[in-house]
Amino acid sequence: MAGPDRDRLSWYEASARQRLDALLDPGSFTEALGPAERRMSPHLPLFDLPRAFDDGIVVGAGVLDGKAVFVAAQEGRFMGGAFGEVHGAKLVGLLRAAVAAKPAAVLLLLDTGGVRLQEANAGETAIAEAMRAIVEARAAGVPVVGLIGGRAGCFGGGGLIAGTCSRLAVSEGGRISVSGPEVIETNKGAEEFDSRDRALVWRTMGGKHRRLIGGADAFCADTVAAFREAALRLIADAPAFDLDTLVAEQDRLQARLDRFGDCRDATDIWARLGVNDPDAVPAMDTPAFEETVAHLREATHDAR
Amino acid sequence: MESLTFRHTTKTPLAGSKPQAITGVVASGNLEILLERVLPPDTCEVAIETPVSGYGQVWEAVVADFVARAQPGGLRISINDGGARPDTVSLRLLQGARLMEA
Amino acid sequence: MADWRGERKARDARIEAGRAHAQGKVVPAGEATALLDAVLKPGDRVCLEGDNQKQADCLARALSQCDPARVHGLHMVQSGIVLPEHLDVFETGIAERLDYSYSGPQGARVAKMLYGGQIKLGAVHTYLELFARYFIDLTPHVALIAGVSADREGNLYTGPNTEDTPTIVEATHFKNGVVIAQVNEIVDKVPRVDIPGDRIDFVVEADTPFFVEPLFTRDPAAMTETQILIAMMAIKGIYAEYGVRRLNHGIGFGTAAIELLLPTYGEKLGLKGEIATHFALNPHPTLIPAIESGWVRQVHCFGSEVGMDRYIRERPDVFFTGADGSLRSNRALCQTAGLYACDMFIGATLQIDLMGHSSTVTQSRVAGFGGAPNMGSDPHGRRHPSDPWMKAGREGQVVGDPALMRGRKLVVQMVETFGEKLVPTFVERLDALELAKKIGLELAPVMIYADDVTHIVTEEGIANLLLCRDADDREQAIRGVAGYTEVGRGRDRAKVEELRARGIIRRPEDLGIEPLDADRSLLAARSIKDLVHWSGGLYEPPARFRNW
């Protein structure tokens, strides 16, 4: 394959390593605890499951348009990008290093189904550690920007990590939620959530919906170039982590609840937001969608 | 999990000087391959971890064909397999060798 | 004195009995079972419409609820065993004998019930073969069909999924049978008349629109590098080699990959207009980029495909459409077109043996054939020449007067050497033979017989069976492309190299193809969404194929 062509490379299709290669300035990435160190999961063999040399996450330092950044990229195809012990600890180590090293930003290329059940307690705790470390990095003035557009989406504790970031960029294919559609269907039945109705899934938790309601700050076409451009914009415009920000977020989320709490479907919300033709939203291309977003007050804010 | 190791002597070392490369992803029907230039130039070793047991002969044949074709002298090749089909394994091995030659 | 009108009288009596449940011809859905109880007689031959696409599902449900004391011992003559109800009727005794063609999702249950003796099987047919028998010895007494809408006179609009309906009605109505149609709605005027009202005896207004399976939608996102490599080899080593313009594709990912490579890889090879211009094919969504970039001139369809209707409506130069603008499909005619007017069939299978026989039957599933054997066979009735047909004929002809040589249909099996879960595609002996023995079939369910197959394409190479001159050539040609399967590893390496020298086996490098170039970036569309973009928003994929 030819070298990384970030204009053509699909974020959704690319592996974690391909995303990083194309996202960062060429040749700038240095990996921490790379695959040759073979720090693999000590637990998966008990379940007769194959391991990955990097335990499904690539962490390290690189340069983004001349700025030093720390990056972590989850591989959504290995164990659904889920947090195991090593996987989670690599992210935590990166974030803690950021507090001291103060790079221009930390970029989290999230692509995860949540906690890896075979290592559930370790994964769950690591997510809590990561959230604490994100807050510490943000408080130290390091923007933490989440980039979401992989096939595993961003579920479970990954959704909470996303909600802890300074800024989020999402593409149409990206999904952000806590419980996944299958989990809800299994627990509450297909009447509550028909997980096979993929249009419904994406209306409920997909990138466009998250962007429209202000759950994400940038909407990207599905190319690495678009995510790079969004990341640069978002780094330059990250909200502080302080009381004012969280009070504003409280007000923002409460207002959302008051205004849309009785809506049954995303299209009801979009209509109330002032989108002219809500049913047309899923089919919109990126420019048309950006145009729609530009008219909505709720989508753009510093309350995160 | 089954572990397999194959050691081959090659006629030539693999071209290029890249010390290390990784390709592929451990996923159902897929695999990752880590290549490291750490062995004597006429030696190649391929170590495989696979969750699918009983395919030793197939692996042996795939690896032998790859070695004959690519002459990957000097490489230690480590494979984490996710149940990939032999053709996928061949393809990834060739991809890996090409990365090392770059 | 002979009564030459006995059947006619019996038909009139059935219709009379049914009238009690109808207003004119119209029957409410809730009365459908009562209607069938009144019209059907024990032992009737019944055609319940349904194939690999649309289903007369409302009538299937109604039939399954009939009173087995009144309606029993039916002989079902139908294209598809697809819905659970299609088999339920055999469990309750409503039906007893079966002649059919295709059973995708119900394949395992069919096998079990054949084995258990609940079904008395006539034969597993190909579509054309079964249709043909409707006019000879399997003429239905009652046909239960599906359409989109009807007026009160019974004029029927089948919509884009016309499929088997005209054939079934032709055979039933004109030979003293009763035709009952389920429709999604009764209208004052149908958009176009696909079946004239005088051929329809009853119209049941269904409670839900009839089901259509989106069987021909392949998500480009799931296409693998191996499938792309095989597709590249097929394009360069077969399409270009023979100049194949008129053809039929199977429904697998391999042929879908070919469709998506035409505007990219095919363009690079300069093949536009030279290959793949005329199809007997359903409106595959993956064909959209090739249509939009001017590769495909004409497509005739067996049926439609879910979500493609608006697109087809806007491309009448390519598709067959009616005065109302919507697609007119016809399974029997398209199968005939595939058999006689196409120079090539290319499709996949689950198993190939050492001679090249292939089957989609496994030890526990009777999948049926559908139309593949019609398209995938050499029509001995063909009398018009074409370059690909003549070239294949020359390659295959060993002895005899060249002046009496005739052409050959190209029948290409395109497979990966291993299938799902590392199951080998190449086997010493087809599972179909085991199954036939187990359930007592006189004829083993072979999909395409070896003597019809001209080429096998795998990721390892192309085997040209036309050029094989004896059984050993043939076996080693097949082993030589069978990869790392046991069959492949059992090859005679020297013989395989000889076959390669003779051009019988061609590797990617022999075709000038670098396997590492087989990359997803070659696909004209890499997702369903890309297909929507190619279509200018006209393609409306079903929800389960969306990720937006």
Next chain:
Amino acid sequence: MTRAKTTLAEILASLFPGGHAVTVANGLIAGDGPFEGGRLRVIGIDGDTPLGIEGALALAGHVLDAVRSGDRAPILVAVDSDSQRMSRRDELLGLNECLAHLAKALLLADRHGHPTVGLLYGHSAAGAFIATALATRVLAALPGANPSVMDLPSVARVTKLPLDKLQEMAKSTQVFAPGLDNMRAAGAVHAVLDPAAPLGPQIRDLIATLPERDGRDRLGRERGGRPVAEEIAATVAGQLRGR
């Protein structure tokens, strides 16, 4: 193994022998009581209640009120919850943002000088656990508490492993098995309190010895429930700092 869990009423009575103003409404706990010469604020979830968007915002609101007051009073997060509420509506309206917001509020309070102490006295799971108890500086539990990420039957369904095999594995493999002992071994739960002794002094002691930094991975190594996390995180951080 299954000990009777301590009830919220018992906890409050033990903490505040002189009475308190802590109430429970719709499963949400809020209020305060006199503590060590000042006040102890209490928020939390009672009665195995799932945590949805309304609950998360209500609790976060109390925490932010506390920060705004500037009193630096300790905040006790008492938890007997279900997992996050599983519904289409919650996800539609951004449950991930609401749960993260609650966790951020607790982490902010900590940074503003409010000692945050979790007290797990019943169940908790998944996202609800992360947003509440796991977002405190120190997490204590009472015997009988039953935290989990997912129950074993659900794990069996997802991993496609037989339940009895999982139950067998759970005995020797702490990293995936539900329950207080395993969560303690992972380092998520710092200490298990003595329900027989007054809780006030025990909480006071926890506050007096709050860990300076997040040491849960160290505990995980020491207790064997997370053998490698600490070293992995330290190695990554070391390699990055060394640049």
